[in-house]
Ligand SMILES: Nc1ncnc2c1ncn2[C@@H]1O[C@H](COP(=O)(O)OP(=O)(O)OP(=O)(O)O)[C@@H](O)[C@H]1O
């Protein structure tokens with residue numbers, strides 16, 4: 001489990017001393033979380049707006065997908081990287097979020113998007129508390145097994161309640177695009193990508209705030225040593241459940257964003273493969289940093305795309321073509337982790353360090 | 360020095376703990392008054408750590424009570440100790456390896472935060488003030504133990520003696536009224552042990568100390584009162600001089616003499 005530990009705390013030290021000196025970077029880090037994280041999110045949001053103004057509808061959807069995957073992976077990062085609880089079933093919370101969103105759009109068409117998102121967070125957090133409380137005494141492989149069972153079992157509900165959840169075809173619905181006033185200015189896909197990113201970034205700001213403060217420290221303490229954390233007054237069980245709650249809320253919100261972006265919620269989107277992909281993307285991106293969630297999400301969306309394109313250009317049989325993206329991802333994961341145990345984030349910080357030294 | 364015996368901070372009475380067929384503690388009693396250092400000694404497996412576990416709510420005794428400031432603790436759990444203002448160090452180092460030395464001590468200071476869950480989740484309210492308060496307190500504690508230089512280092516990169524000091528700083532940062540020390544001298548060199556002894560005497564000005572230790576010179580030098588356990592029973596108690604002269608104690612330690620010499 002050593003690899004799960006976060007080394008972020010030591011990372012900023014050399015960075016602050018080198019390059020631009022303690023000036024800019026140091027002053028940035030000294031800003032209170034309440035200012036620093038929303039500012040960073042605002043910058044990211046502006047970048048996404050600029051990017052989607054250049055791209056077409058298909059690319060907008062992919063950019064939107066990066067947004068919600070990033071949120072789901074960042075939530076998983078908090079659970080696994082910080083609180084030390086391994087979940088192999090995080091797709092289940094995305095499932096809950098997606099179906100909550102779909103049901104709200106279908107049955108309460110008057111509700112605005114932000115309210116649906118908010119209600120989704122409430123529902124998935126509640127699910128997270130239940131799961132967290134039920135598994136709080138489980139460790140390692142037992143916890144992994146229990147969460148895996150959840151990811152396997154939950155999508156089966158759709159077949160069990162076909163009238164409500166649409167069976168194996170799932171639920172399809174149409175979402176409102178840009179408001180009429182902006183009709184000529186932004187396309188529907190641009191609007192959707194922006195809405196997803198705004199939601200994801202708000203979620204990320206909360207996650208970053210938690211990580212940087214007392215709750216994040218409590219989680220990392222109990223991850224490292226439960227007995228010592230308890231003796232320091234940390235309520236171990238409650239903190240673990242809180243981690244589950246936050247992480248389930250992020251997963252649910254990500255699922256809601258996915259449903260909103262695609263206009264569907266189908267059980268086949270939430271297989272165990274999704275849960276495992278989230279975990280793999282987290283490791284690939286880099287445990288212990290929010291950047292890791294971003295790189296992991298980019299890899300999840302674009303490696304799959306490149307795999308499909310490659311299979312297409314080689315005109316492979318469907319059997320091979322369907323599995324090529326997964327193989328692609330697997331090979332990338334192994335290579336990156338072998339060279340940079342801190343994942344893509346580790347790779348990029350290393351490269352940035354080299355560039356800075358070269359100047 | 361007060362002439363009347365002050366009410367004890369901690370009073371354990373008639374504690375009996377069985378693990379299956381093994382009786383780890385049998386009718387053990389012990390009291391720690393404010394401002395005193397009480398030593399708890401005995402050969403390996405005598406039940407010292409088990410008594411700490413009973414006091415900290417890790418192990419529930421089959422019989423007996425633990426009273427804190429005159430109030431019997433019935434269903435307390437380890438994470439309640441900090442709020443009761445009881446601090447305990449574990450027999451190992453048990454620092455958090457993924458946290459810097461400063462963060463380790465900040466975890467120990469968690470009790471001093473004012474904000475609740477809302478602040479921790481949103482960054483509003485006491486969030487920022489708490490971070491600053493805990494950081495300042497933790498830094499002061501590291502300074503007190505002369506290891507402020509190590510603040511930004513991960514524990515594994517620090518010399519053992521420094522790690523021990525960080526662990527002590529973590530236990531003491533939240534101003535406990537009672538400190539439970541489980542073998543604080545193990546693994547330390549001679550001069551570090553002398554420094555530790557002085558530190559423990561210093562603590563006793565502010566709090567009661569219950570000290571489990573195999574290092575007899577240290578125990579005899581710092582303790583006001585000593586309780587000797589053997590096979591889960593109190594076989595002697597008294598001042599260091601009385602314990603040194605006690606035949607039963609010498610007898611109990613004869614068998615363990617070789618083990619101790621190579622520790
Ligand atoms: N949780 C437990 N389950 C079963 N037996 C236990 C448990 N904890 C302690 N024991 C047993 O109780 C006895 C007392 O152990 P304890 O750890 O209290 O001794 P100790 O005096 O602290 O010894 P040492 O000096 O080696 O630390 C030992 O025989 C030990 O094996």
Ligand SMILES: [Mg+2]
Pocket residue numbers: 407408409450
């Ligand atoms: Mg012991």
